[in-house]
Amino acid sequence: MIKNLREFVDIDQLQKLQEQFAEAMGVAVLICDAQGEPVTSPSQFTGFCRYIRSCSEGLKRCILSDDKVGKLAAESKRPVIHRCHTGLVDFAAPIILRDKYLGSILCGQVLIEDEELEELPKVEMNMADLPLDQKTLQEFYDQLERKNKSRVHSIAELLFVTANYIVKLGDAHLTAQELSLNNLKLLEELRRRSELEKLLKDTQLKVLQSQINPHFLFNTLNTISRLAYMENAKQTENVTYSLGKILRYSLRNIDQLIPLKEEIEHLKYYLSIQQTRYRDQIKMVINIEDHLVDYRIPIFTLQPIVENSIVHGFESTGDPITITIEIYAEDEKIIFNIMDDGVGIEENSVNIPLPKGTGHTTRIGLNNVDKRIKHSFGPQWGIAKLEQLSQIGTLVQLHIPG
Known part of the structure; x- marks a missing residue:
């Protein structure tokens, strides 16, 4: 006070x-x-x-x-x-x-x-x-x-x-104090967790990691964002804001179905961070039929696929990449085409086995996306295509009942 x-x-x-x-x-x-x-x-x-x-x-x-x-x-x-x-x-x-x-x-x-x-x-x-x-x-x-x-x-x-x-001087001073206090709390939390790591097995630790108070993380991010605003650090403010939105989104139940427009919004926050990191070398184009924005899909359906394009299609060369997402209804199903003009894959086959690795950001890989779609809608739905495009780049196509 x-x-x-x-x-x-x-x-x-x-x-x-x-x-x-x-x-x-x-x-x-x-x-x-x-x-x-x-x-x-x-x-x-x-x-x-x-x-x-x-x-x-x-x-x-x-x-x-x-x-x-x-x-x-x-x-x-x-x-x-x-x-x-x-x-x-x-x-x-x-x-x-x-x-x-x-x-x-x-x-x-x-x-x-x-x-x-x-x-x-x-x-x-x-x-x-x-x-x-x-x-x-x-x-x-x-x-x-x-x-x-x-x-x-x-x-x-x-x-x-x-x-x-x-x-303004006073508000900056108070914000710095709040940030310092939150940092001290965060350091104490990290020290306590470090001690737990020495005593607990890997699986036990993963359970404890989920117990970190999310409100504390959000408050800390809000403080950093406010300090960035006071210091006119616009990029820092935007990245912090986007990260806070992603953290809040990631706390939802992994089996939850959410409106497509929320998944797109989360995807834009993720891309904002990547564009800042790679100096706008990554571009994304989204084309979606208006009547589909409220259709409900499993959470984290699109982000792992977009991340796969960035990791495999862009990071190996660093050349600019454009990721295009098309979502439309056809023959009583909804089709998602996620395409990039990056490096591409080695084979050209609609039946390539889905990789079982996990994503860098969410630990959710393509195989996980496919399984959750099948769990929600049935075994005939999920990833229908994973193939190299005719010139360069990769296409991942999803089918979901319309």
């Missing part, structure tokens, strides 16, 4: 940012917490305001005024311009991180023409009762700078940009 600014922003860094803004804009600047208390040292404060704050009562009134305008800005979620208890024009921009108001950037301490002040709220307090020399106070007042209304509004907008920058 975020409590205050100091938890997520380096105050020294904040001080430097504040001083740069004050020097560039020619105004006094101060950053306060949610109660109006300063968290930085004042930058370019006027002699008038320093003199007011030199007595305890004056400082108390200034903090109350800062607290008021900061909360007004938080309510509007925009910069607010007002007159402080001394009549000077100040402006504030809220610092709101993950819907929590943590403070504000305050600047100003200037005068503008009276006719431009009518719309500005004012906190009236009597300065005559402050234990200050009124002549000295007047001398400081006469030294105050005047700015026109348009200049004041421009500075207020730039102040809002600066406040948002601070929020």
Whole structure:
């Protein structure tokens, strides 16, 4: 739970940012917490305001005024311009991180023409009762700078940009903390599993591997994705997002039937990762009759075949490859043609025995795909063809009842 600014922003860094803004804009600047208390040292404060704050009562009134305008800005979620208890024009921009108001950037301490002040709220307090020399106070007042209304509004907008920058710094810091915490948890989980590997047999270990909390993995991936977004690492964000979708998909029951459109969606996430890995050397074209998108097929029917094309048709040479998927209805059956223009297979036969190996990603090979289709629909269905095309490449054809 975020409590205050100091938890997520380096105050020294904040001080430097504040001083740069004050020097560039020619105004006094101060950053306060949610109660109006300063968290930085004042930058370019006027002699008038320093003199007011030199007595305890004056400082108390200034903090109350800062607290008021900061909360007004938080309510509007925009910069607010007002007159402080001394009549000077100040402006504030809220610092709101993950819907929590943590403070504000305050600047100003200037005068503008009276006719431009009518719309500005004012906190009236009597300065005559402050234990200050009124002549000295007047001398400081006469030294105050005047700015026109348009200049004041421009500075207020730039102040809002600066406040948002601070929020981004804070969010990046919190995301890094969350990622670090999740990484520590992951390392501890890996250490514990490493110890189990020394004590348990291979088959026992496979059972235990399925007990890793999937929610923890998804939370970690979400944190990495958010950090990549903050750092503008678009490819990292996309790959992390795709991997999370694949993990969630893989937790389903292997015997489950799912709509064809979900299998296609999963296939696109898988291909997105491969395209990033191989710098878009792999392309995929999907042609499917619209009325078939809701037809239910076994989960992981297409991905192992596409992966087979990549492993055997592309990785051995690294030459660009296009994988084409055609899905259509014909003679009371649905036909899936998965074709590639890769290396191809050594023989050309519709009766080639299906390889019994497992896929790299899911441990599901072509033989497994064929068996699960037969289990769901009957022995006459499954992989009908596995052959080299006339020129180059491979065709895998599936038949499923329509």
